[in-house]
Amino acid sequence: MNSNAVKAILPASLLLMCGLCSCTQEKTMAKSEGIVTTSRMLNPIAPPGMYIADPEARVMPDGRLYVYGSRDESPENWCSRSYNVLSTSDMVHWEADQCSFATDGPGKQTDYTDRILYAPDCIYHNGKYYLYYCLAGELADDEGVAVGDSPYGPFRDGRVIKGALGIDPSVFIDDDGQGYLFWGQGSAKGAKLSKDMLSLDGEIHDRIVTYKEHAFNEGSSVRKRNGIYYFIYPGHQRHGQSNCATLNYATSDSVFGPYTYRGVIIDNLKSGNAVENNHGSIVEFNGRWYIFYHRPTHASSTMRKACVEPIHFNEDGTIQEVEMTTQGVGGPIDPRIRMDAARACEMEGNVRVVVRRPDNDIPVEYLAEIRDGDYACWRYFDFNAATVRRFICKTWDKSLAGIVEIRLDAPDGELIGTCDVKPMAGETAYAIHETDVRPITGKHALFLVFRGKHAEDTGKSLMNLEWFRFGE
Known part of the structure; x- marks a missing residue:
């Protein structure tokens, strides 16, 4: 280069x-x-x-x-x-x-x-x-x-x-x-x-x-x-x-x-x-x-x-295998803290992390090129930290009509809410979306599964996800 x-x-x-x-x-x-x-x-x-x-x-x-x-x-x-x-x-x-x-x-x-x-x-x-x-x-x-x-x-x-x-x-x-x-x-x-x-x-x-x-x-x-x-x-x-x-x-x-x-x-x-x-x-x-x-x-x-x-060593000196997480070296994450979508530790489908570099601002990483059926995962959240009832997320740039399924522990795990993403042709730089979620407790991995609303959008980019958080 x-x-x-x-x-x-x-x-x-x-x-x-x-x-x-x-x-x-x-x-x-x-x-x-x-x-x-x-x-x-x-x-x-x-x-x-x-x-x-x-x-x-x-x-x-x-x-x-x-x-x-x-x-x-x-x-x-x-x-x-x-x-x-x-x-x-x-x-x-x-x-x-x-x-x-x-x-x-x-x-x-x-x-x-x-x-x-x-x-x-x-x-x-x-x-x-x-x-x-x-x-x-x-x-x-x-x-x-x-x-x-x-x-x-x-x-x-x-x-x-x-x-x-x-x-x-x-x-x-x-x-x-x-x-x-x-x-x-x-x-x-x-x-x-x-x-x-x-x-x-x-x-x-x-x-x-x-x-x-x-x-x-x-x-x-x-x-x-x-x-x-x-x-x-x-x-x-x-x-x-x-x-x-x-x-x-x-x-x-x-x-x-x-x-x-x-x-x-x-x-x-x-x-x-x-x-x-x-x-x-x-x-x-x-x-x-x-x-x-x-x-x-x-x-x-x-x-x-x-x-x-x-990581953890056994008494004989062997090392236990560990999984990738978003939480890293600490304990489970407070769901009320805004989570950068780019910190997903597991992704499936066409979705990928990219970076946006505004002319007069710091770089922003986000999930891009999301298609129907893609999912991303963040491990782990502490839902005992607070009783959350709302899910809020930010999409960047253009969007097609879609749904974000909010699931626990697996891409087909317990569904606690769905968030509608309205189509946007670029009339604003981004959009904020909110929905109710069922109150839950315990430590959970969070899976967001992305769905398109129209068959003609299959194979197309539905949305770009910048961040999400839960509200009380």
């Missing part, structure tokens, strides 16, 4: 403050049946208009958690020529810093290439921060490293790591201080790092985790817990060779293996209608473990957004 296509999406540092953005929510006023809703960040964690994929999460010496990932900027191409950094002190409020490292444009730190940057990783060691990056294509200089004085970057003087041919580097430092680098596609490779963390030191180990034995595709990520090495990676075994939607893991008592396949941690298959891959990592933060992963948008396998879910 031409570097002129790289555009600034947000200010250089964007702080998402509680109360200023619908991705945070205030504490509920009620507590019942053990369900407690508190302020938290919802999935996805990146702000509207910013697409960060392949998230490697790291807790740095300042106590904050940082997420390093590739940055998507086009539905037609993977990644871009620069990286952004997300960070948080509480998993609620996230900051985004742009252009921490680049091969072209602002922040360029490679005098030998302007190639597209694939997934990175970053780690702290002996007072410095080491960013490991990789380049699109298959040449002799696939992997590189740049060094910074801060976890935010900037990372300077990118240089080639000779001998590391392949994609998606992951760095790991063992308990004795020895550093390791892992990379590869189809077959994971790894080697010790030199004391200065800038080059490989000694033998390259091949076939550490493989496609045949572990359903390994790419995206190595290594962690250690209670003496067990965990190799996290996207896998093919559940959905076939053309789709590595699962994040798998394998374990070993040695950093270079042999590794034993253990299972799936999370599966992003239903997060959109063009899912092709997943990529992420696990991390312990403030005494709790999490998995970071991504979901695609724009009906494309790119334009991906980082998300996070809590």
